[in-house]
Amino acid sequence: MASYTALFTGLTGLSVHARKLDVIGNNIANTNTTAYKSGRMLFETNFTRDFRLGSPPGTFSGGTNPTQIGLGVDIAGVRRNFNNGGFTPTGDPRDLAIDGGGFFIVDSNGSTVYTRAGSFRQDLDNNLVGLNGEKLQGFGVDDDFNVIEGALTDVNIPLGSRTIAEATTEALLAGNLNAAGSVPTTGSIITLDADAAGAGFLTVSGGVPIVAGTLLSDVEDPDNAGLALFSTGEVLRITGAEKGGKELPEADFTVTGATTVQDYMDFLVEALGIHNPGTANPDGNAPGITVDSSGRIQIVGNVGTASDLSIDQGDVRLLDSSGAQLLQPFVPDKTVAADGEAVRTTMVIFDSLGTQVSVDVTMTLESKAATGGTTWRYFIDSGDDTDIDLRLATGTVDFDGNGQLLDPLPISVTVDRVGTGAESPLSFDLLLTGDTGRTTALAEGPSTLVNVARDGLAPGTLENFSIGDNGLISGIFSNGAIRTLGQLAIATFTNDAGLVDAGGNNFNVGANSGPAIITNPGLLGAGRVVSGALELSNVDLGQEFIELILTQTGYSANTRIIQTANELMQQLLVLGR
Numbered sequence: 336m337a338s339y340t341a342l343f344t345g346l347t348g349l350s351v352h353a354r355k356l357d358v359i360g361n362n363i364a365n366t367n368t369t370a371y372k373s374g375r376m377l378f379e380t381n382f383t384r385d386f387r388l389g390s391p392p393g394t395f396s397g398g399t400n401p402t403q404i405g406l407g408v409d410i411a412g413v414r415r416n417f418n419n420g421g422f423t424p425t426g427d428p429r430d431l432a433i434d435g436g437g438f439f440i441v442d443s444n445g446s447t448v449y450t451r452a453g454s455f456r457q458d459l460d461n462n463l464v465g466l467n468g469e470k471l472q473g474f475g476v477d478d479d480f481n482v483i484e485g486a487l488t489d490v491n492i493p494l495g496s497r498t499i500a501e502a503t504t505e506a507l508l509a510g511n512l513n514a515a516g517s518v519p520t521t522g523s524i525i526t527l528d529a530d531a532a533g534a535g536f537l538t539v540s541g542g543v544p545i546v547a548g549t550l551l552s553d554v555e556d557p558d559n560a561g562l563a564l565f566s567t568g569e570v571l572r573i574t575g576a577e578k579g580g581k582e583l584p585e586a587d588f589t590v591t592g593a594t595t596v597q598d599y600m601d602f603l604v605e606a607l608g609i610h611n612p613g614t615a616n617p618d619g620n621a622p623g624i625t626v627d628s629s630g631r632i633q634i635v636g637n638v639g640t641a642s643d644l645s646i647d648q649g650d651v652r653l654l655d656s657s658g659a660q661l662l663q664p665f666v667p668d669k670t671v672a673a674d675g676e677a678v679r680t681t682m683v684i685f686d687s688l689g690t691q692v693s694v695d696v697t698m699t700l701e702s703k704a705a706t707g708g709t710t711w712r713y714f715i716d717s718g719d720d721t722d723i724d725l726r727l728a729t730g731t732v733d734f735d736g737n738g739q740l741l742d743p744l745p746i747s748v749t750v751d752r753v754g755t756g757a758e759s760p761l762s763f764d765l766l767l768t769g770d771t772g773r774t775t776a777l778a779e780g781p782s783t784l785v786n787v788a789r790d791g792l793a794p795g796t797l798e799n800f801s802i803g804d805n806g807l808i809s810g811i812f813s814n815g816a817i818r819t820l821g822q823l824a825i826a827t828f829t830n831d832a833g834l835v836d837a838g839g840n841n842f843n844v845g846a847n848s849g850p851a852i853i854t855n856p857g858l859l860g861a862g863r864v865v866s867g868a869l870e871l872s873n874v875d876l877g878q879e880f881i882e883l884i885l886t887q888t889g890y891s892a893n894t895r896i897i898q899t900a901n902e903l904m905q906q907l908l909v910l911g912r
Contacts, residue, residue, distance in 0.1 A: 341899070348890075371420070435860075437862050488821075518675060643673035648667060830848050
């Protein structure tokens with residue numbers, strides 16, 4: 336009789352081949368879908384009818400095999416091919432691909448999903464997002480641009496809106512100090528006389544010479560006996576004075592009822608940047624300002640030609656409370672000029688707001704050792720120090736008989752920045768030897784000293800960025816700085832094939848995928864990031880067309896089974912008539 340089994344078996348063949356055609360059609364349709372992973376349908380046999388299960392060999396007969404008739408075919412499953420597709424370059428650093436295993440992590444409306452499609456662009460808030468608004472996830476950075484691993488956050492690249500500035504923490508000087516130069520013998524000596532006629536000294540009422548403790552309001556006007564030279568509220572201004580040929584910053588001293596000559600001399604020491612080395616100059620005069628027994632104010636500067644002081648008569652002025660000039664109360668008389676081998680360099684550093692701060696470093700030959708080697712004294716000053724005192728530091732450095740620095744320890748320098756809005760004080764280390772240069776003391780003249788390196792940055796705006804193969808996002812600022820803005824995170828799974836396709840090139844965690852393992856690109860089986868490229872579909876069109884032909888053939892063959900079974904049933908029905 337006709338077989339109903341063959342009829343239904345043919346129907347199962349039609350069904351599975353139709354479904355396989357769906358898979359093939361989906362693959363071909365997604366030939367140009369970014370990072371699409373092709374699928375492959377696998378078949379399995381359906382139930383069987385068992386007529387005989389077989390028997391083992393006996394004493395008088397051999398064994399028999401099972402006698403079974405299959406009941407058709409069923410779908411065993413659809414395997415997804417997670418092998419990498421090829422890469423196509425785009426030139427846009429926001430287009431990303433993964434070379435190897437893993438998935439980008441994106442936030443889709445509050446849910447975490449995973450994708451290989453890396454076409455991202457900034458949204459209004461500068462977050463990198465996918466075509467459907469999914470926010471790319473990664474690790475952020477702290478205030479010092481160190482990556483904070485462990486906590487996922489939106490990848491944000493604020494081009495044009497983020498600015499940075501960094502304070503200098505280290506500066507390096509390099510050059511050669513002329514060890515054959517002359518050892519200094521004296522610093523500048525300048526007296527401030529009362530007038531140019533010859534008396535020269537300052538007095539109080541009755542012609543008594545002033546002393547350090549004399550009140551400025553008690554100093555007598557040399558041209559008007561009985562009248563005070565200075566009055567409360569007036570301002571003594573020093574402007575145009577020079578040190579080593581460089582003009583010093585303008586400085587003001589306000590006269591009060593309690594200010595003394597000593598107060599004014601202390602002000603001049605700071606305004607002229609006269610350092611106290613702790614010892615007298617070779618000529619026996621100690622650097623500083625004093626008043627002698629005749630009532631003259633005597634200024635003794637530091638040794639070295641780069642510390643030579645120059646004060647003209649118009650450089651010291653007396654102003655009233657409104658700023659109008661009243662007179663020039665002193666006549667400077669320079670009797671000795673500073674001598675000795677010395678060199679000065681001016682370097683620019685940055686405070687925490689990125690403001691430029693000028694610092695002068697002077698090196699003066701202090702002594703030559705009988706057994707070889709030289710000692711140099713440094714004087715460090717800054718007119719950008721926010722108090723009147725120009726002096727920042729002084730000390731000595733030693734070089735051996737080969738002209739090499741004996742002690743490479745840095746010189747600690749502190750600059751006041753009170754009232755500027757920047758962090759105060761600004762502290763940095765001054766180095767005389769480093770990777771990019773060093774200071775020597777050889778018999779080669781003239782002495783030279785150059786600031787060859789320093790850190791710190793002026794304000795800069797984020798202009799561009801790049802993404803490395805390790806996922807680090809590096810921001811390029813207009814001031815030349817390159818800083819880490821974040822790092823992409825990659826998710827890997829124990830079983831990629833267990834992921835559930837969520838549409839839109841996204842996948843969800845599946846029951847058999849295992850949980851996401853979050854890691855950095857290149858670690859724990861995760862692939863590396865390729866910036867400026869997109870992953871292509873891994874569909875093999877040639878193979879798909881072969882499968883298409885085979886599927887069509889299989890489908891047609893199963894229709895013949897149904898057709899034949901139907902003809903047999905028709906013949907059976909004819910016999911019954």
